[in-house]
Amino acid sequence: MTSSLGRQAPGTADAQDRPTRFSGFRPEVQGLRFVAVLLVVVYHVFLDRVSGGVDIFLLISAFFLTLSFVRKLEAGRPLALGRYWLHVFKRLLPLAVLTILGTLLLAWVFFPETRIDRIREEALASVFYVENWALAVAQVDYYAVDDSGSSPFQHFWSLSVQGQVFLLWPVIFAAAAVVCRRLRWRPVPVLAVAFGAVFAVSLAFSVQQTAVRQEFAYFDTRARLWEFALGSLLALAVPYLNPARGLRVVLGWAGLVSMVLVGVLVDVQGAFPGWIALWPLCSAAAVIVAGSSGSRFGVDRILASGPLVRLGDAAYALYLVHWPLLITYLVVRDRPVAGPRSGVVLIVVSLVLAVVATRWVENPLKRWAWPERSARRLAVVVVVCLGLVAVPVLGWAQADARRAAQIAAEAERNNPGAAALAPGFEYRGDPDAPAVPLASELQKxxxxxxxxxxxxxxxxxxxxxxxxxxxxxxxxxxxxxxxxxxxxxxxxxxxxxxxxxxxxxxxxxxxxxxxxxxxxxxxxxxxxxxxxxxxxxxxxxxxxxxxxxxxxxxxxxxxxxxxxxxxxxxxxxxxxxxxxxxxxxxxxxxxxxxxxxxxxxxxxxxxxxxxxxxxxxxxxxxxxxxxxxxxxxxxxxxxxxxxxxxxxxxxxxxxxxxxxxxxxxxxxxxxxxxxxxxxxxxxxx
The missing domain is CATH 3.40.50 (Rossmann fold)
Known part of the structure; x- marks a missing residue:
């Protein structure tokens, strides 16, 4: 029997059934994940505007994360945070590392040398999930009109925020588990209070910071926590909601149309991540609450269809690959934005690469049993992934530094600068010596x-x-x-x-x-x-x-x-x-x-x-x-x-x-x- 304080007598049938309320594959949400990422890609390529798709992607991540941990809490299973953290980054890092290395190769071949030093720094920031802070400190303009000057790793800001939340959220669940165990309270009310507090504080902070420091707030994890908290609150609430079939149909279509139109109808530049982000998030929440309508007119018939669910599996890879391809194209063609035809080609190529990477890289690594046999093996995989980026990037930077030092040692002879303008000056240096400073030294x-x-x-x-x-x-x-x-x-x-x-x-x-x-x-x-x-x-x-x-x-x-x-x-x-x-x-x-x-x-x-x-x-x-x-x-x-x-x-x-x-x-x-x-x-x- 449940008391008014949310206490639950152990051993009841309700206590045994509760974990199942938070389980089950939700194909319509997986299809929604693909729609959200596709919005990001289309808006990046054609409209150069914020769509709200990234915000939906973050909400869905928190939604699934919360369902997973609540099942454990309701069933009384150990949370095993250390193993969870290793497992989640073992799952996320391989595709991220593959993208980072591929982007570095594109940068080495196609990008001007003036940008290489910054690109290397952001490659490291991306693989260690701090790219959002690197961009915030650098005062990057996310809404820049000319994307050709943007970092090919700029899109890693949201993955970095997501990675930081994947570290923080389990701590909240662990704290809730301690409270529930000591006070014999049910997990859902405790978590609702915790995530409600995070939602309120972070949203207030986000609105305030967006008003005074929008460029920094856009990348600030603290200004984004409320979006994850909303996803967690949604996960806690959905199992207890049971709208009528007709209402599910209306909610689903209204939510989908609303989330598609937000970026078109509202000029969100300078407003995200403040209160305006509630629009796409509430739109996505409506689709999730609608769930499986059982109606042939429901939007879930589309979102839960086989092709869209499979594309939802590839949504992570699509988000990873589309941005470096777009930026590289703009650099090569020396254009500020992609045209209609080139934009379509970029999206198609990104989709193909995403599906291939998901099928031949991500899925086989998910099924790879060897790392799952111990936490030590998981840690080895994570460390190897980090090293695959850190070692070549740091080695590349060190090689450039040695070259710069050698050139600097000969600069007085080879690089006279304004002294060459003096009357009677005769150059006696190496005719093949490069001009200084090198592009890698511009920051100095x-x-x-x-x-x-x-x-x-x-x-x-x-x-x-x-x-x-x-x-x-x-x-x-x-x-x-x-x-x-x-x-x-x-x-x-x-x-x-x-x-x-x-x-x-x-x-x-x-x-x-x-x-x-x-x-x-x-x-x-x-x-x-x-x-x-x-x-x-x-x-x-x-x-x-x-x-x-x-x-x-x-x-x-x-x-x-x-x-x-x-x-x-x-x-x-x-x-x-x-x-x-x-x-x-x-x-x-x-x-x-x-x-x-x-x-x-x-x-x-x-x-x-x-x-x-x-x-x-x-x-x-x-x-x-x-x-x-x-x-x-x-x-x-x-x-x-x-x-x-x-x-x-x-x-x-x-x-x-x-x-x-x-x-x-x-x-x-x-x-x-x-x-x-x-x-x-x-x-x-």
């Missing part, structure tokens, strides 16, 4: 000072607190010849690559306050950069450096906008000059609508499409020329070093000038130091 090309600001250079007071994370310095110089504050945006950061060698040679103390996207000037009210500019100005006035180095112009983009003097720069000069602080203004470097580094890697450094005449990207005359002669201002124009002879080329002196469409490489900036030193000396510095 951002200029930075080694230490956070400290002592009198540390931001102080409420006015400067916004600079705390943006202030860096060279090691403290006792009685420096000069103190130089480098202030501005990422372009001034790159010019600092030429300043650092001068500081080391001349005993200067360098301090940098750099804020992305914000050149330095006296800002008007309402300017997006005003808060940071005001704080930087207060900071500069307090530390009273000998000079402030900043960009004096904002370069023209190739959309026709004109290069102009940084807003508020004349006012900045007038404010600092009476304080004895010189403003040294660097003319901005060009900005392109393509990546010169990638262009050179793809077409060659001398290819015409990789070269741009200076007049197309910069004004005919430095706009800051009007400030020359103004007290407290010194202008520096390095355009002839960045774009010699009036032509912006991707490689000068066997060194890549640009690391992306508008940032200099640290390697090239360093080679400009001698010329910059001469020009500053000529100006009295």
């Amino acid at each position: 090309e951002w200029v930075g000072l080694p230490e956070p600001c400290s002592g009198r250079f540390a931001p102080q007071g409420p006015g400067e607190e916004v600079l705390t994370d943006h202030c860096r310095q060279t090691p403290a110089v006792e009685d420096p010849a000069r103190t130089i504050a480098v202030v501005g945006n990422s372009h001034m950061e790159q010019f600092m690559g030429a300043v650092i060698p001068l500081a080391e040679r001349n005993d200067w103390q360098l301090v940098a306050v750099l804020q992305p996207g914000c050149p330095f000037g006296v800002r008007p009210e309402g300017d997006a950069c005003k808060e940071g500019a005001d704080a930087a100005l207060e900071y500069v006035e307090r530390i009273a450096p000998d000079a402030v180095m900043t960009t004096s112009t904002y370069a023209a983009r190739m959309d026709g906008s004109a290069e102009s003097v940084v807003g508020g720069l004349p006012e900045l000069v007038d404010r600092l000059a009476p304080r004895g602080v010189e403003v040294i203004g660097f003319r901005d470097n060009p900005r392109f609508d393509f990546d010169p580094f990638a262009c050179a890697e793809r077409h060659g450094a001398d290819a015409a499409q990789c070269q741009v005449p200076v007049p197309e990207v910069l004004a005919p005359v430095d706009p800051a020329e009007a400030l020359r002669g103004r007290p407290g201002f010194t202008g520096v124009d390095l355009t002839d070093l960045i774009c010699p002879d009036g032509l912006c080329r991707p490689v000068v002196g066997n060194v890549h000038v640009f690391m992306d469409p508008h940032h200099l490489t640290w390697t090239y900036a360093r080679t400009m130091a001698p010329a910059l030193g001469e020009r500053l000396a000529a100006a009295g510095w």
Whole structure:
């Protein structure tokens, strides 16, 4: 007999029957799994939008997982968490590893070298089920218009979240088992409370985070737990629901039509994974509640049909293979999206590969009896799978690192950079030496000072607190010849690559306050950069450096906008000059609508499409020329070093000038130091 508190007297017929309520193969749900993944594939290929299919896939995973564990709890069988974890990853990893290795091969053959380092990192993140966090930290835009720049492992974010839940959920079941055993409570009410709490807390967190940090929340496991919790609650409830046949028919069709249309009718960009994800999840829940209607008009007659159930078996493989095939196609064809015909071909090829992989790889490994004989054997299979990815990826990265070190050792002779522009220069290096930096080293090309600001250079007071994370310095110089504050945006950061060698040679103390996207000037009210500019100005006035180095112009983009003097720069000069602080203004470097580094890697450094005449990207005359002669201002124009002879080329002196469409490489900036030193000396510095 069951009490009002959910206690159950042992040995009753109801207690014996309860496990069977949560058992049984549900073919209509298996067919629904395929529909969900097919939605993902179709929306990725043709619409480049979120369909909600991934969310349904996650819900179904939790649904089946919960049914499995509740059967054990109701029957009083041990949960055996360790063996469960090994078994589930032994089941998931082989196809994942096969996909990762195949994708790495595609990347090695077809992808530009500039992307290989990141692809290797994400291959490791994918096989260890942390790809979602890697993408979140990298601030990846899941809704990017041009998918050709997306990672071929980006789709592993949802599998990573799923893998993390497969580790967490059994712990919840184990905790529920302890509560039920000690208090003699039934498992279903205890689990309903537990998953209800997870649902409520995670959904509230998801809505809040989606509103303030949607790009991060999209990949955040915590913002996705409620979707799994809803699947678990559904699994707990369905055995006790028995809708009439007519209602089952209505629920099934309404749910299917609703889940297919959600991505078409609603622009979910920027809204997932918040409350809007309830739409596809509730739609799928309606189909699951409808279950087997027994009616020839029920949607289950389609979902539970043999072909759809077999395709449901291949849904995991389909999800795995479709994305790297799509991204590789876009890279090879240099297209932002697939066309109608190519899209159909990609889907058909993905389906064929998925069915083949399921039949000849996944199913035989599921039936493989040897690993199931002991936990140790299961662990061996899991470790081997992880090693099949980790060993070649780490070996590949190590080989690239050794090659880079060898090239760096010869760089002074083989890669003169801007030094090759000096009158009378004669190249004596290896004519076959590669240009530097190598693509695998690009992540090291951002200029930075080694230490956070400290002592009198540390931001102080409420006015400067916004600079705390943006202030860096060279090691403290006792009685420096000069103190130089480098202030501005990422372009001034790159010019600092030429300043650092001068500081080391001349005993200067360098301090940098750099804020992305914000050149330095006296800002008007309402300017997006005003808060940071005001704080930087207060900071500069307090530390009273000998000079402030900043960009004096904002370069023209190739959309026709004109290069102009940084807003508020004349006012900045007038404010600092009476304080004895010189403003040294660097003319901005060009900005392109393509990546010169990638262009050179793809077409060659001398290819015409990789070269741009200076007049197309910069004004005919430095706009800051009007400030020359103004007290407290010194202008520096390095355009002839960045774009010699009036032509912006991707490689000068066997060194890549640009690391992306508008940032200099640290390697090239360093080679400009001698010329910059001469020009500053000529100006009295």
